[in-house]
Amino acid sequence: MADKEATVYIVDVGKSMGKCQHGRSVTDLEWAMQYVWDRITTTVANGRKTATIGVVALRSNDTCNDLQEDDSFSKISVLQNLGQLLMPDIRRLRDIIKPSSTDRGDAISSIVVAIQMINTYTKKLKYKRKIVLVTNGTGPMNNEGIEEIQRKIKDDGIELLILGADFDDAEFGVKEEDKDFHKAANESLLREFADGCDGAFGTLEQAVSELEIPRIKVTKSMPSFKGFLCLGDASQYNTALRIPVERFFRTYVAKPPSASSFAVRSGGGTGQEGIEDSAGPSSSSGEGLTTVRMSRTYQINDESAPGGKADVERDDLAKGYEYGRTAVHISQTDENITTLETFAGMEIIGFIHMDKYDRYLQMSNTNVIIAQRANDKASLALSSFIHALFEQDSYAVARLVTKEQKPPMMVLLAPSIEHDYECLIEAVLPFAEDVRSYQFPPLDKVVTVSGKIVTEHRNLPNDELKQAMSDYVDNMELDAEELPIEDSYSPLLHRIEAAVRYRAVHPNDPVLEPSEQLTKLAHPSQVLIERSSPYLEKLVQASNVKKVPPKTKGRKRLREAEKPLSGLDVDALLKQEPKRTEISASNAIPEFKQMLSRADSLDVIHDAVRQMTSIVETLIKDSLGDANYDRVVESLGTVREELVDYEEPTLYNDLIRSLKAKILGEELGGDRLELWWLIRKGKLGLIDEKSSSLSQVTELEANEFYSVH
């Protein structure tokens, strides 16, 4: 459980805070609020009831606080009492935090008000107490009784942070020239005040600039396995070795917050509003949205039913599995029949050499394995195992079952020894079924069809290229000692979190670009680029890489491949086959392609397309339900691809227009709308000018074509 928190933000809203200083485009108050809103929304985002926030306005027009009877507490208003902050509070605060028309109000007094708020709310309970004051330090300040206040802060364990606009900070490098005498005095008063109660004091510029650095949530890990690291079977052999161990996450991917689905609330005028809301940069009010529920119905294929599908009752269903296309029903009593019987344990299978291990085999996040806690003997035993692995340059391979009846995993156990910490690092290794054997040709030689090995080839680097690559790689070495992990932040996670926080306060602003911190690893550093650029130049020359113009990507390059391995001219053979001017329905796709490839006039192409059209229409007419739809899609797709390649988009566009009309007109054996949906899904509509320069169909037109209205 995270600690309970009580934080009071004191915002200086004095008249002078409404001014833009030192050429900044935002007022001091807006500037201060960048910081305050970021902190507040970060707390709100975690959604914890016990993370409470209070807000106090200093130098406000009104006075509203528990101590207001005393004059020295005038012009201080409690805007928000301590409690969980919710969206309506954010909206209200957003509206009322405005520069006031007064510069009166004492900053020290406002801290006393905050202390009072915390005292009242937290009583003597365990809380993390904190007061944050943001001001420009130009108001009147009274240092009366300051020691007593400082003592109170220390006694109550309150953390104090004072931030000031244009406060001098030599360390950060801010110094306000021509500082007003009065402000300088205030600054030193506040600095002394903060120092006197172990608080922090800083300049606003630094605080705002550090907002860019994402904050990392620290998650406490729970052990995912408590059991024994074993070597041998203790129930059979007295030579078995068992060390009690525990397993914790070493890495675990932090996921960005997930969005939930909502429906725009229907009915009445409010519904309309809702739609408008979500179309434009929406208000964050969330009104007009309603939660979405899922409901499931169940169908089986039934040829006798209309549409080939029949609904079935939930009560007639049982749990089962598919074995191929056979349904296997498993009765409730046998529920776990397919579960392999296993018992928890981490059993060593054997050891492997470090230098023979392929690092890319790791399939998962990693874990640490440490000895059972408060067990010195286990700790000593495991240490000997870790050190022995390390000295032997070995890793262990083990079979891990984390709980009884859980499937076994193969894991790698690697020793990790730091000066104050020892553990095993565990990562999941693949089983035989997890490895897909896709084959690829070697990269350092070329094997020809006849089996000859060639070492000089356009696909192989020559010595010049190898040297240039070597030089470039050597001069692009990253300087940092370690990998960029500690200061690299998940870009998506932090961008979404920041966007949600920002949108909550600024509902009408567009979404922001990711902060620089998040994309700093997107490009090599300027230093590296400069250092390596002469080598890169040489590499570019030696490699002679040519971009393929988009046009030639298709047909022409494919042509080469259209001969069998022997290089036999099959086209010549095909020409001798007299019967192939007529496309047969049973072998339509090959014969269509071949007819086009032999075409010596446009007429032949026209004829081929005409024949394919009629074959496709017959397929549709004869289709029992959706039986032939896949063949139709394949035929259309082939015709489309070929006609794009042959630069005859109009022929296809005419075909598909007429086909659409026939489908919608139910001329091809009744309702064939499902087929149209498949055509749409396969993107087999009009060929637009983007796909073929000879087409006169615009992209928009092509998109609208899919609509059936």
Added chain:
Amino acid sequence: MADDNFTRDDDVAEEEEEVDETVKSFRAVKDAVLFAIDVSSSMLEPRLSEDSRRPVQESPTSAALKCAYYLMQQRIISNPRDMMGVLLYGTESTKFYDEDGNTGSDLSYPHCYLFTDLDIPSAQEVKNLRALAGNEESARGILRPSSERVSMANVLFCANQIFTTKAPNFLSRRLFIVTDDDNPHQDNKSLRSAATVRARDLYDLSVNIELFPISRPDHEFDTSKFYDDIIYKPSPRDGEAPTYLQPDTKTSTGKGDGISLLNSLLSSINSRAVPRRSLFSNVPLEIGPNFKIAVNGYLLLKKQEPARSCYVWLGGEKPRIVKGITTHMADDTAQTVEKSEIRKAYKFGGEQVTFTPEELQALRNFGDPVIRIIGFKPLSALPIWANVKHPSFIYPSEDDFVGSTRVFSALHQKLLKDQKIAIVWFIPRKNSAPVVAAMIAGEERLDENGVQKVPPGMWLIPLPFADDVRENPPAVLSVSPDDLTDAMRQVIGQLQLPRGTYDAQKYPNPALQWHYRILQALALDEDYPGEPEDKTKPRYRQIDKRAGDYVLEWSRLLDMIFDKMYGGQAATTSTLVKREARDAGEGASRPPAKRVKTEEPADLEEQVRQCYERGTLKKLTLHVLKSFLNAHGRATAGKKDDLIDQVEQYFERKN
């Protein structure tokens, strides 16, 4: 009842993760494999095994059928949506869709026997194929060679028709020909040319022919005689294959005895069990500013899980798979909501913060897909723990940039030679979250049959971000003194895995195999299989034999050193710690027999055993029972009686 959380949509979403979105194709991402197995007298001739201890007779045809059976079982697990069929040719009898009755007279394929129609296999089909492969009585009549020569043109067109009608619009369609006849038509020109034309039809239909040639004992299979006219280079379409990949028809011509023939054929077929599907294609690999080549990405390592349970309908004669359809309803009105009406919102401060779909997309967009090198590091800088998921594999493509392959090769060779890695900014596809990854060069590895086991290329290992790194849990450090470490080194030295490497192929997933083994038995109404085969279990006997003495020595030292280091403190520790400390002492406890008569068993193990033998388990405390069960990897949930049951089961199994 089965739980409601199950949705088939989820499955689809997971599978989609693997589908390459950059290939905009109307084709379904599915694979159909049709085996065409030659049934001639020479293919049926059994080849004696030279190993006299295992007098197995294996003919090329039966080896091919066994491979087909093996592949069929394997694909049910790994590719449950893909199709497979078995066509025998050269048989005396003929069979082709005759039950359907819709075959015309013009479609007759003499001596072609469609044994398993091309489809997702059914349990019955698995059983039939097993019977045929096992040469059972019922199947023998089929494997009789015809006296008349079969026309290869006919065989190829028969396959063409099967693919055209059964697997329309599949992205991948493959014909596996297994034969020992390298020149079926000799000099008959018209038959040869008919076959080449039919082969061209298959090529134009995007069917890849993959040949599994078998040499005869006295004759090396020569593809140049006939098959080089039949087989085409794999189509470069869709980035499925690098442009210059040669089909490895040269490998695995099993010339030897039956067993080695079967093994080499298995390994060769295994290597092509799944069609190569890219994860992403033609993504720029940016080696430096404004210097790009193109690569394709593949998923070579992916956790294979059993398919999830589904609902079956029991209202009919046979159980049938049910398709679930999800509809979304508004909570307040219970009206159906269309997808376009659904808005995504984040919960915040008790309300929702909304974005338009366009804004959501913009938030996810960090630029176009790219693999951008931002620098290099030594391989040793990549710690074992810096891992979050499986890697992706990349291989160059010449589609966008001519010369990609040679540049990639130069980089690959450099990184291998100097043991370096590249650090890259990696966006695999549009709108996917960027990661920082380590790119390491992987060497080509071949198996004992010369078939490629690991392809050459680069591996992209996503690195954790600072957000993904957990703090180490607090732990006490008791550093092992050198003599204890040395004792453990002796143990480790005795138990090296073969060649000191991890070979995944040796460890099939026992839970996955068992799951499907049981399903098969249920589907075929067969006997429940007895013990599961589990190759991941350690070899206990060997461990005892080879390392036993060294473990005992280590254990003796451990006790001694521990007493020396902590001896004085034992009395001051709490009872809890004391008890657990004894658990650690289990490291090689002395033979139990020595302690049987002790009045008060010092040892948890002994205490429980004695109670079990005397039937007094009830006397033990809950805590002792739990500790005992936990020490044996058993779950410890439930009441005392349940725990006692569990303990009893444990001892009953042992005896």
